[in-house]
Amino acid sequence: MPVKMLAPADEAYNYPLLIKQLLLSSQRYAGDNEIVGGNNGKRYSYAEFNERVQRLANVLTEAGVKQGDTVAVLDWDTPRYLECFFAIPMIGAVLHTVNVRLPPEQVVYTMNHAEDDLVLVHDDFLPLIAKVKDDLKTVKGYIQLSDADAPPEAPLDTIGDYEGLLAAAMTEFDFPDFDENAIATTFYTTGTTGSPKGVFFSHRQLVLHTMALAATTSMNDNMQLLQSSSVYMPITPMFHVHAWGVPYVATMMGLKQVYPGRYEPAMLLKLYMTEKVTFSHCVPTILQMILSSEKASTIDFSGWQVLIGGSALTQGLARSALDRGIQVYTGYGMSETCPLLSTSWLPLDAADLELDEQVQLRTKAGRPVPLVNMRIIDNKGRFVKHNGEDMGEVVVRAPWLTQSYLKEPEKGNELWENGWLHTGDVGTIDSSYTLEIRDRIKDVIKTGGEWVSSLDIENLISKHPDVELTAVVGLPDDEWGERPHAMVTVRAGAQVDHETIAEHLQQYVKDGAIEKWAIPDTVTVVDEIPRTSVGKIDKKVIRQQIKS
Template sequence: MTSSPLLLKQLWHTPLVNAVNQEIVYRDQLRLSYRDVYTRIGQFGAALRASCVRRGEVIAVMDHDSHRYLECYFAIPMYGAVMMTVNTKLTPAQIAYTLNHSGAAILLLHADFIPVIENIRTNLSNIKKIIVMTEGATVPQTSLQFDDEYENWLADRADDFCFADFDENMRATVFYTTGTTGAPKGVYYTHRQLVLHTLAAGMALAAPAARQRLHNEDVYMPVTPMFHVHAWGIPYIATLLGVKQVYPGRYTPDMLLKLIREERVTFSHCVPTLLRMILTAAQSSGVDLCGWKVVVGGSALPQALAKLALEMGVDCFSGYGLSETAPILTLAQLNTLDSVRESVTDDALSTLCCAGRAIPLVDLRIVDDTMHPQVHDGQGSGEIIVRAPWLTQGYLNNPEASTVLWQGGYLHTQDIGTIDQDGYLYITDRLKDVIKVAGEWVSSLELENALTLVAGVKEVAVIGVPDKRWGERPMALLVVDKALFRESVIHDQMRSLIECGSISKHALLTQFKLVEVIAKTSVGKIDKKALRAEHATVP
């Protein structure tokens, strides 16, 4: 019997029959069909062979979200090489570290990032070839030596390159965590893992009867960088479904809104800060976002932000996962009755903002310090641990951290949460972010959610700061609209939530500090490590 390994090339079988003329759009510059893109993927394979690329060799990509990046998602691993996605938001030193640590031999480089590579080129020990990507313009003057331009590299290649079968456990991708502690860590995935994640996450997204779903009539546009955890794996799902895909290039509010409006985008994913930016821009410009569905992840979705989005006609809901989990583990989709209602109740709003329920094939548990499972009653709390067929098996060339990650046979998320009787997961904090006040744990996420409901609060981050009397106490960093904000309202809000048992009584010890900006990581998450370093001094 001939085996059929789970390889990324198999995701193209159905769309090349059912959606061959479907569009893949790049900004307002280019329209391709699925047939066109697959032809270019074949040319890409021929270009790799002409460049003498070996199986297992690492090819790095440094681009904005584009049709080219989608081609890289498939052509590089389908050839048998490994796609390394460069986080363009890291510092030049960190970028050099990740390129060297991954062993990348070829770099596909967008012209916008030439200055970054120009400054670190002498430190890149393994890069032997650079292919520059341009937008049809002349390549900028630079000291870098390019081996070819991307379109020229593909041009005149045969488009019938045969992507052979090989072991489904061959590595397909590698990328690096954002390095909030120590050097960035390499996370890697095989073909088998990515195909299984695509099938399970795609099934979960397609399952609801009405809202919070992705189906084959949707128009998809990522608003999560394609360098970050395969853009949450959704370009693979979108390709399998054969939906229209829209790639926005460099993110700007005007371009994102233009594409949502003109291309009739109906499904995206992003972090809360980007959702807020788009909603604000839409309010200013009068763009109607009704019918846009958005999965929000990376950090907790504040209920106030979700409520605003829903009022503007946006069907927003949370998702949860890690770089180490490919990433989707859970989705906050409502039960059928709630999902078909015209209005969303307060309970449903709370559900939409929680982490959600496990997608198929995910074994998700909350455990105490001894790995003993906690009761799913919405009260029992513990660390979230998981198993699924697609989780990374470790960190690249880092056996010590890999052992800690998989201690006891489950992947340790370092997140604390509860699971209610309906299976919904609620994240209460990160292990390193919980605040211990007079011996009692206080959730920074619960405080943040409470504070976002106060009029005039635009953004909030809560950290623990040293305190001589209490050991630690919460500090809330607030970005506010000064015309609307009143600090006295915050204290009333706190007392009300304490009285109903929603937050700890120690929340009354919270210090409040108005700031102009709140530090973010390279992928838009609140950087609490940086905030603690800046603000956590003993009074």
């Protein structure tokens, strides 16, 4: 029997889920809250921010940007970037958040592949763009972004500087309605092989992700991340999955927001203290960078809540953060998922739990957020039981997942095999719906016919008091197939070697947590563990370095 459909009234308004709707409520709740730029010390009320978004829309249309065009942004984390998050998609154009940490040839590739029409570029990246501008096939103009009151002379022709253009623009813009399935944003995710792949999200997807994220960050009594009194500072680049989508939530709620510019430990800590930041999000390596900075030793971090994602949060790092007063939680997702899929879930009696129990809860990928359907499948594509033991690949469905890769439908079909998005992660789900990621499929180590999780070994190594960060990879071995090898950074003045780590891991062999063959064959102590352009641990580079 067909579902019942009722015709709407002739005059009914078909409300499209557009990013402009998120901006509607921003001034209602903001009060005296400000949007602060750590890059230049400027502060904007929400009324000023809304006006600047409208001015930017006028600047863009005056520059010839039309619906369907693509506007690229190369900037640090600034209030200016937040204005682009809204103005560009709200006029019907596509926001391309360019990964400024990619090699020049990949920056050129992504800009050509996205067919960028207009480029907004910070002073720091103007030399790069000036050098490669003849290789950019579709770009028709540039706007200079500068933190200086008097912008330096640009090394290429521009339409003008951002602040000067905004100052001369009209203060009102009538943002149009259009199809909510129109593409709003695109950016590129890098893998271990091949060129970066473009992912893209519609207005509808971003609005639904925003609503789910808003609910998730306030629905758990022991994880009240975003409330009217919260002060938000991202420490995840705005070019990476829209800073995990949190700026859209913070703006919709009218929260005080602090944008630090380029990530420097001293500036991050200064802003944390002076602006009284309560919530941030970052990858584990950034958290470790903050905790190990010299200035951090004198700071009281109680009251700071930090959501960790991008890479696994080890139990050792979680314990270090908790010891310093930082309430850490895990968020799980990927570029293709906008990104949020699940977060830590703490029970009502969490404060009464022993520290070890809290650490275990905080480091798991947690429970799926509202509207996410998450399952585990075996190597034959069959669903496995949610018993916390049966492992398989994590597959998901949600209304905000990228529907394909830009101009690469064959790769999109691989991503969406059998109608589920395949994450490439191996995990378990228990009876309480809690997800635990055991490893990336490509990072599981097969040694002597047994599967060993690199994440499990990293977790145990991280518990050594002298270890700051660790990464474990598998390398080919003629006898065993693969053997684990570890790379670590250690605390200042500490002496750590293979014997130290092997002895430390023996206690877990005795306890039955790991088998003896899981102990790494080598331990390489380094000053810094290689990271990707978005701050994740780069195991591809680590394998190359250990081999050499």
